[in-house]
Amino acid sequence: MRLSAMLKTRDVANWAGLWLRVDDALHNVLAFDNTADSRSSSGTQSWAHRDVVLDVPREGATIRIGFILTGEGRVWCDDVKFEEVGLDIPVTRNIEELREHPENLNFEDGTG
Template sequence: MDVPLSTIISSGIGGAAVALITYLTTRPRVRAEARKLEAEAERTKAETTKLLAEITVPPDSEFGTDLPKGWHVTGSHPEDYTYGLDSQIHHSGIASAFIRARPSPRGFGAWVQTVHAENYVGKRVRLSAMMRAKDVAQYAAIWLRVDAQGNHLIFENTQPDSRRLSGTSGWVRREIVLDIPTEGEEILLGAVLSGSGSVWIDSFTFEVVSTDVPLTEAVEPLRTRPINLDFTQGLA
């Protein structure tokens, strides 16, 4: 039976209209859900960064006496993780350091080492390490912090998405490059594991580099006077 051309056209228009209506009605919902996920990710990142920036070093006696020389254990919930040396899994030398989550871990656990900043103030430094992960649910990272008179002057870690280490992976290199403020007094550096899984860390290096080496996290310099007070310069 022949179907009138007008019916075919009407049917096609009807289908297109339904598709268009569906697209227009679902697009705001999809965007809202995407914004919600982005907001939750930023909130988690901000909370973790704040916690890691405020950590203190608890007594090593809480975590045994076989910690590697010069290193201490810290974190938001260090008791939910185990720490030690692994002579079977390492990238170089004879052993790596590991952080391993206990069942249902809260917060994060971390390795930390503290040094005087006097040899590094006013200079650009690079912290790097080799890392290996197994079943890391959230992330593993290295981190670097500069303090002065009990205040945190600068802090960076490799948690951001572009440098995040999660899941299971072989050895990968992670690095942080930043400028040590002239008023810096102490430098804290280490590695962190957040959530379930295990991470191994090896071949840490901490060195002064030239200013030709780019910073790993661009920081806009503080202006000497306010700008765009009348909002005429458009968007950033």
């Protein structure tokens, strides 16, 4: 499945983007991706296409989609599409890339 949209940002302090997640019936995450990497939008940017592609395993019971803004700023979205794609379209992230344990539980920003 592919979630795609056009995003526009103004004064985004950190980043803004899309996210897509597939859970099983017990709410275990089977697949997840967001555009926090080189596909994110930050600062002030004109309309730009962003997308996330994931395989949906047979055990998938729930598909969740969303937009995220981290830090201050504004983000607009348009032309949102959620569509089935063929196996010839590569996924944008594999579940193996997810961390096994939570990190930064004291919410420190790492700047000391």
